[in-house]
Amino acid sequence: MGSANGLVSVQGKQPLFSFGVISDVQYADIPNGQSFMGVPRYYRHSILVLQRAVQKWNNLQKLKFVVNFGDIVDGFCPKDQSLNAVQKIVDEFKNFDGPSYHMIGNHCLYNLPRNMLLPLLNIPSFEGRAYYDFSPTPTYRFVVLDGYDISAIGWPSDHPKTLEALKFLQEKNPNLDKNSPVGLVGLERRFLMFNGAVGKEQMEWLDSVLQDATKLKQKVVVCCHLPLDPGTLSPEALLWNYDEVMDVIHKYNCVKVCLSGHDHKGGHSIDSHGIHHRVLEAALECPPGSDAFGYIDVYDDRLTLSGTDRMESTDMIFNP
Numbered sequence: 001m002g003s004a005n006g007l008v009s010v011q012g013k014q015p016l017f018s019f020g021v022i023s024d025v026q027y028a029d030i031p032n033g034q035s036f037m038g039v040p041r042y043y044r045h046s047i048l049v050l051q052r053a054v055q056k057w058n059n060l061q062k063l064k065f066v067v068n069f070g071d072i073v074d075g076f077c078p079k080d081q082s083l084n085a086v087q088k089i090v091d092e093f094k095n096f097d098g099p100s101y102h103m104i105g106n107h108c109l110y111n112l113p114r115n116m117l118l119p120l121l122n123i124p125s126f127e128g129r130a131y132y133d134f135s136p137t138p139t140y141r142f143v144v145l146d147g148y149d150i151s152a153i154g155w156p157s158d159h160p161k162t163l164e165a166l167k168f169l170q171e172k173n174p175n176l177d178k179n180s181p182v183g184l185v186g187l188e189r190r191f192l193m194f195n196g197a198v199g200k201e202q203m204e205w206l207d208s209v210l211q212d213a214t215k216l217k218q219k220v221v222v223c224c225h226l227p228l229d230p231g232t233l234s235p236e237a238l239l240w241n242y243d244e245v246m247d248v249i250h251k252y253n254c255v256k257v258c259l260s261g262h263d264h265k266g267g268h269s270i271d272s273h274g275i276h277h278r279v280l281e282a283a284l285e286c287p288p289g290s291d292a293f294g295y296i297d298v299y300d301d302r303l304t305l306s307g308t309d310r311m312e313s314t315d316m317i318f319n320p
């Protein structure tokens with residue numbers, strides 16, 4: 001038996017395939033700082049975490065691809081350095097011996113508009129859309145959602161999606177600072193400017209992909225920067241319309257696991273339909289010398305996350 005971060009791996013059973021994971025690198029060439037809540041953030045060290053991740057992923061010699069769960073560069077990155085900083089992190093991912101799949105987070109959008117960001121991240125896009133799917137094996141499909149589809153950040157200020165997001169925030173959050181949850185209660189605390197929603201068109205696309213996956217008997221892993229289940233941790237981190245997205249997902253039986261970032265301390269929950277929700281611990285909040293990245297072995301009946309250091313290992317077992 002081998003052990004990684006408290007998890008005893010099942011020997012003798014070959015995974016169908018394996019992939020690497022990392023989230024919230026939030027690199028910036030600036031001194032250490034802290035979050036709004038006072039949690040230390042190590043902006044220069046986070047690129048070293050990514051470098052060690054890539055080295056480990058390459059050494060494993062079995063990973064088919066890696067997934068970056070967003071927030072590649074921090075919002076405090078001086079804006080004249082944003083382009084270089086994003087390019088620098090993308091280049092680190094290119095040192096991995098295989099494809100990297102990226103998604104956008106709020107901090108990406110504080111740095112660059114969508115039209116610049118999406119080509120750099122190699123996100124297949126039409127009219128600024130940042131959702132897509134891919135199928136690494138015939139029996140599995142990955143769906144990458146764009147949690148900032150309806151958002152007050154990232155689109156031009158007069159774009160209909162910006163206006164829709166601002167109107168929504170105006171209705172849902174009475175604070176002058178729309179990033180502040182003061183006075184919002186329970187799950188209402190997600191109605192913050194640093195979050196966003198999945199729009200109507202993307203929702204229809206998601207429905208059609210899940211319908212197709214069901215027809216093809218594929219199991220689906222949903223990836224989104226923003227968490228989709230209130231059971232995982234902080235309500236402040238949730239996608240605005242996580243409930244509508246989950247209603248679509250729950251229509252089908254094909255989604256087995258939802259993976260996300262954004263809520264830096266990480267978490268794991270299983271929802272009422274037996275779907276695992278795993279929020280990944282942030283690379284940014286690793287004190288120097290420590291790490292937060294991992295890889296996932298995919299089987300017919302489970303996804304097994306082997307985490308390094310601050311990333312907890314998690315066995316996600318489901319009904320095949």
Ligand SMILES: Nc1ccn([C@@H]2O[C@H](COP(=O)(O)OP(=O)(O)OC[C@H](O)CO)[C@@H](O)[C@H]2O)c(=O)n1
Binds near residue numbers: 035037194
């Ligand atoms: N209670 C808060 C929290 C944050 N802000 C301000 O909102 C902006 C973004 O916050 P930040 O912590 O940098 O966002 P992250 O994406 O790194 O992390 C998301 C959280 O972990 C989700 O729980 C920033 O300007 C903050 O100062 C705020 O006003 N009030």
